[in-house]
Amino acid sequence: MTEQEYIQARRSEPWREELRKTMKAKERGEKSRVHMPELDAEYRSHSLKEEVNLGLTAEQAMAEAARCLDCANPTCMEGCPVGIQIPTFIKNIERGEFLEAAKVLKETSALPAVCGRVCPQEKQCEAKCIYIQKMKKEPVAIGYLERFAADYERESGQVAIPELAPANGIKIAAVGSGPAGLSFAGDMAKRGYDVTVFEALHEIGGVLKYGIPEFRLPNEIVDVEINVLRDMGVKFVKNCIVGKTITHEDLREKGFKGIFAASGAGLPNFMNIPGENLIGVMSSNEYLTRVNLMDASNPESDTPVQMGKKVAVIGAGNTAMDAIRTAKRLGAEKAYIIYRRSEEEMPARIEEVKHAKEEGIEFYTLHNPIKYEGDEKGHVKRMLLQKMELGEPDASGRRKPIAIEGATEWFDIDEVIVSVGVSPNPLIPSTFKGLQVSKWGTIIVNQETMQSDLPDVYAGGDIVRGGATVILAMGDGRKAAAAMDKALKG
Numbered sequence: 001m002t003e004q005e006y007i008q009a010r011r012s013e014p015w016r017e018e019l020r021k022t023m024k025a026k027e028r029g030e031k032s033r034v035h036m037p038e039l040d041a042e043y044r045s046h047s048l049k050e051e052v053n054l055g056l057t058a059e060q061a062m063a064e065a066a067r068c069l070d071c072a073n074p075t076c077m078e079g080c081p082v083g084i085q086i087p088t089f090i091k092n093i094e095r096g097e098f099l100e101a102a103k104v105l106k107e108t109s110a111l112p113a114v115c116g117r118v119c120p121q122e123k124q125c126e127a128k129c130i131y132i133q134k135m136k137k138e139p140v141a142i143g144y145l146e147r148f149a150a151d152y153e154r155e156s157g158q159v160a161i162p163e164l165a166p167a168n169g170i171k172i173a174a175v176g177s178g179p180a181g182l183s184f185a186g187d188m189a190k191r192g193y194d195v196t197v198f199e200a201l202h203e204i205g206g207v208l209k210y211g212i213p214e215f216r217l218p219n220e221i222v223d224v225e226i227n228v229l230r231d232m233g234v235k236f237v238k239n240c241i242v243g244k245t246i247t248h249e250d251l252r253e254k255g256f257k258g259i260f261a262a263s264g265a266g267l268p269n270f271m272n273i274p275g276e277n278l279i280g281v282m283s284s285n286e287y288l289t290r291v292n293l294m295d296a297s298n299p300e301s302d303t304p305v306q307m308g309k310k311v312a313v314i315g316a317g318n319t320a321m322d323a324i325r326t327a328k329r330l331g332a333e334k335a336y337i338i339y340r341r342s343e344e345e346m347p348a349r350i351e352e353v354k355h356a357k358e359e360g361i362e363f364y365t366l367h368n369p370i371k372y373e374g375d376e377k378g379h380v381k382r383m384l385l386q387k388m389e390l391g392e393p394d395a396s397g398r399r400k401p402i403a404i405e406g407a408t409e410w411f412d413i414d415e416v417i418v419s420v421g422v423s424p425n426p427l428i429p430s431t432f433k434g435l436q437v438s439k440w441g442t443i444i445v446n447q448e449t450m451q452s453d454l455p456d457v458y459a460g461g462d463i464v465r466g467g468a469t470v471i472l473a474m475g476d477g478r479k480a481a482a483a484m485d486k487a488l489k490g
Contacts, residue, residue, distance in 0.1 A: 001016055001450025002084075004093060005292065007074065007077070007085070007087075008072075010085065010088050010089075011072070011087065011363045013066060013381075015354070016088075016097055017072065017096065019091055019094060019095055019219050020070055021068070021186065023066060024414075025069055025478075027288075028067055028068070028069055028132075029067075029069070029135060029137070029291070029464075031063065031066065031067045032138070033064070033137075033138040033139070033140075033141055034056060034060050034061075034063065034064040034141055034144065034146055035471065036053050036054070036055075036056070036141075037053075037054040037055070038052055038053055038054060038355075038395055039051075039052050039054065039055075039273075039371070041177065041355075041358035041359050041360075042303075044215065044359065045156055045325075045328050045359040046299060046329060047329065048213070048214065048215065048291075048326070048329045048330070049212050049214045049215065049218070049358070050215060051214070051215055051216070051226075052355055053117070053147075054095060055144075055147060055151055056144055056147075057149060057443045058098070058148075058150045058152075060147075061093050061098075061144075061145055061148040062094055062132060063365070063477050064141050064144065064145060065090045065091065065093040065094035065140075065145060065339055066094050066133075067140050067264045068087060068091065068094070068140045069090055069130060070080070070087050070090075070092045071087065071130055074086060074087045075127075075128040075130060075133060075140075076125045076126070076128050076129050076130075076140070076142060077125070078128050079124040079125040079126070079128035079229050080111050080124060080125045080126055080261070080348075080471075081124070081375075081471050081472055081474065081478075082108050082115075082183070082473025082474050082475050082478055083108045083128060083478070084104075084105060084107075084109055084125075084146075085104050085107065085108070086125060086142060088104050089102075089104040089145070089146070089149060089451060090103040090140065090145055091105070092104060092149075092273035093145055093148065093149060097459070098130045098148075098152040098156075098316065099151070099153055099156065099158060100217075101145075101152075101153070102149045102150055102152065102153035102160065103160050105146060105149055105150060106160065106209060107162065108161050108228075109183075109474070110151065110182050110185070110187070110225065110228075110229065110474070110477075110479070111117040111179060111182060111183065111208075111225045111470075112145060112146055112150040112223065112225075113149075113150035113151060113221045113239055113306065113475065114179070114192060114208060114217060114221060114225060114325070114470065115143075115146060115220060115226060115470065115471055115474070116143055116144070116145075116146035116147025116148070116150055116218065117143075117217050117221070117469040118150075118212060118216065118217055118470050118471055119136070119143060119146075119469070119470060120207075120349050120471070121142055121143035121348060122138055122349065122351075122397065124471060126139040126140070126141075126142050126143065127139070129142070131132045132452070133188050139323075143146025144195065147344065149469075150486070153442075154221075154224050154281065159224070159228060161228060161231050161232060162186075162190055162228075162232065163190070164189060164190055164232060164233070165190065165191050165192035166192055166275060166374075167192050167194065167233075168192040168193060168194075169194060170193050170194060170195070170257050170258075170488060171193075171194045171196070171254070171255050171256045171257060171258060171261070172188050172193045172194065172195045172257065172258045172484070173195075173196050173197075173198060173242075173256045173258070173259045173260070174188075174196070174197045174216070174259075174262060175198050175199050175258045175259065175260065175261050175262060175263050175423070176197075176198075176199065176200075176206055176262040176263040176264055176461070177198075177199040177205055177206050177208045177226075177236065177300065178206025178208060178262060178264050178333075178461060178462075178465075178473065179202045179207070179262075179461065179470040179471075179473040179474045179477070180196070180260075180262035180460045180461025180462075180473035180474065180476050180477040181205070181206065181260065181461070181477065182186070182196055182206075182225070182226070182229060182474075182477070183260065183317050183474035183475075183476075183477030183478055183481075184260045184460070184476075184477035184480055185197050185229055185234045185477075185480070186228075186229055186232065186234070186477075187477065187478050187481035188484070189229065189232040189234050189483070191230070191481070191485050194233070194381070195233070195234045195235065195236070196236075196237060196256075197234060197236050197237070198232075198237065198240045198242050199235050199237065199238050199463045200236070200239070200240065200241045200242075200263075201239070201293065202238055202239055202293075203223045203236065203238070203293060204222075204226050204236050205226065206262075206264060206361070207264060208222045208470070209222060209292065209293060210288065210289040210292050210364075211285070211287045211288055211289070211319065211322070211421055212226050212282045212288075212294045212322060213291070213322050213326050213388035214290055214292070215329070216322065216331070216352075217430045217475070220281075227289055230383070230412050230435060233377035238474065241247075241427065241437075242427070242428065243427035243428050243430070243462065246425060247431065247453075248431065248457075250431045251305075252456070253377065256456075257456065257488060258456055258458065258484045259328075259456055259457045259458070259485070260457075260458045260459065260460065260480050260481075260488075261428045261432075261443060261452075261457060261458070261459040261460075261463055262459070262461045262473070262475070262476075262477065263424075263425045263428050263462055263463050264424070264425055264429065264461060264462045264463060264464060265283060265422040265423060265424045265425065265462035265466055265467050266287040266422065266425050267422060267423040267424065267425060267426065267441075268283030268284070268286065268317065268416075268418065268422055268423075269283075269420050269421045269422060269444075270418055270421055271281065271314070271341065271369070271418065271420060273369060273370055273371050273372070274372065275371050275373055275380065275383075276372065276418070277307075278372055278373075278374040278378055278379065278380040279374070279377070279378050279379045279380065280306060280380040280414060280415045280416065281373075281380050281415075281416045281418065282416075282417060282418070283333065283417070283418050283419070283421035284313065284315070284319045284320060284322070284323040284417050284418065285319075285422065287323055287326070287417050287428065288319070288326065289321055290303060290355070291326055291330070294315060297330050301322055304349050305330075305416075306415055306484075307327075307330045307331050307381065308313070308327065308332055308333070308410060308413070308414045308415025309332060309333045309334070309337070309414055310332070310333065310336075310362050310414050311324065311327040311332040311334070311335050311405050311413065311414075311415045311416075311417065311418075312326075312332040312336040312337075312338050312369075312383065312411070312415070312416050312417070313327070313335075313336070313337055313338065313417045313418075314338050314416065314417070314418050314419060314420055315337075315338075315339065315418070315419035315421075316337055316339035316341075316346040316347065316348055316353075316365075317346075317347040317419060317421075317467075318347070318348045318349055318352055319339060319419050319467075320339075320419035321337070321348045321349075321352040321353065321355075321356050321361075322347065322352075323417045323419055324337055324356060324361050324362065324417070325355065325356055325359060326335070327365030327415070328359055328360065328361060328377050332415075334362070334365055335360065335362065336359050336362050336363075336411075336413075337356065337361060337362070337363045337364065338364050338367050338368070338369060338403040339363070339365050339366075339367070340366065340367065340368040341363070341365065341366065341388070341390060341398060341399065341401050342366055342390060342399075343363065343364050343365050344436065345390075345398045345399065346365075355421065364385070365391065366388045366401070366434075367385045367386070367387060367388065367424050368385065368386045368388055368401065368403070369383045369384065369385055369386075369416075370385070370386045371383065371384045371407070372384075372416065379411065379414070380414065380415070380416055381412065381413070382410050382411060382412050382413060383410070383411050383413055383416065384396065384408055384409075384410055384411075385408060385410075385411050386403050386404075386407070387403075387404045387407035387408065387409070388401040388402060388403055389401070389402055389404055390402070420468055422462070422466070423440065423441050423466070423468070424440070424441045424442050424443070424462060424463045425463060426441055426467065428443070428459075429441055429442075429463075429465065431445055432439065434453055434454050435452050435453060435454060436452065436453045437458065441463055442463060442464055443459040443463055445458065445459050445460070445464055448479075448483070449479070449480070449483035450464070450476055450479050450480035451480075451482060451483060451484075451487070455487075458480040458483065458484055459480070460477055460479070460480050461473035461477070
């Protein structure tokens with residue numbers, strides 16, 4: 001059965017046919033999109049752990065699900081890198097079968113509660129929704145509904161384990177427990193493989209734990225999804241650095257027949273401008289990892305992080321927003337985003353920017369730091385900003401920022417967090433002999449199969465893409481699992 005035939009078969013189930021008849025399409029189309037309930041902005045800007053988005057009630061979720069027109073050709077699915085059966089899960093919510101909706105999500109996604117929170121649906125599935133494409137209205141809130149179904153299942157205590165093929169005894173390794181590694185592990189476990197995930201840090205979850213603050217993605221949510229993988233038979237080994245603690249050869253000797261490299265892009269980029277080595281200038285990677293994973297916001301911690309009063313974050317992606325919103329929660333009286341382009345070009349999610357503004361973050365767009373100066377103790381105290389203007393689009397499709405000659409200004413700050421992108425973790429590319437590596441340090445793979453030049457090594461996520469999104473990494477994990485399974489079965 002083709003994918004299209006499968007979609008149609010599910011759409012033709014008697015309950016779906018009946019549900020479509022309960023309301024005219026015109027009536028569905030006139031309903032307005034639900035708004036996500038949120039914590040008060042002033043209150044939450046002082047609360048490091050409390051989640052900002054509160055989730056939909058059952059009534060809100062069912063009303064929003066009724067907006068979905070259950071299209072014969074669901075274009076929303078074209079926008080989903082992990083191929084979720086979107087109309088099927090949404091229509092289960094509309095008829096009140098919330099646990100069934102969660103099961104549908106888990107058929108293709110290892111992390112529905114995570115994706116419902118951090119996936120940029122506005123650029124993925126929701127961007128392909130017929131409401132936007134044809135009706136020029138707000139799309140169905142697919143992300144909110146995904147979160148609702150996953151949260152409902154967790155809170156019900158009836159967490160379902162996906163169906164597993166009989167165990168085949170073939171050992172498979174995933175390197176890194178971020179979204180790519182977890183997605184791959186889940187899909188391979190479903191196919192009957194004996195999967196072990198190796199994680200360099202002391203916590204499982206990769207960027208989901210160290211990179212994303214709890215006010216956006218609570219650790220408990222990540223842990224529940226990881227425990228489902230454990231219940232599926234996936235094994236996790238922490239504090240193990242593949243390429244250092246154990247080598248490619250060691251893995252082969254231990255009988256691993258396939259390896260999926262998903263070690264991420266944890267190497268921060270800096271701008272190489274004067275003063276970047278001053279005390280109080282750090283990368284967003286370091287800042288967020290220390291706060292999220294090492295309790296560094298606790299003054300009693302072994303490695304307390306500096307809590308600046310005038311904090312600037314350089315950059316405007318999701319990580320930049322996470323860092324500046326964290327700094328605000330740790331007591332920053334002034335919190336600035338400094339970005340060399342205009343707001344329109346910001347890579348961060350619209351929701352992240354909205355939340356940051358509500359929390360009192362100030363935005364200095366069309367500005368770029370060109371040097372930092374410190375006090376007599378070597379601590380950063382001010383930065384020189386260059387004013388910019390936008391020229392023609394560059395390779396990224398965004399308009400190129402150009403310095404306005406002579407237009408600079410000094411700016412007082414006591415902490416700078418640099419968030420201008422990341423580079424791949426160099427360990428696997430440098431220690432697995434025979435891998436083809438790009439000039440950016442990413443592993444070069446066959447885009448259809450995610451297989452590298454080493455037949456037993458596949459790779460995906462940020463180690464292949466450079467810094468990208470959780471959902472694209474998960475898509476890579478699924479693609480690699482399907483291809484590796486096919487190759488091993490010959």
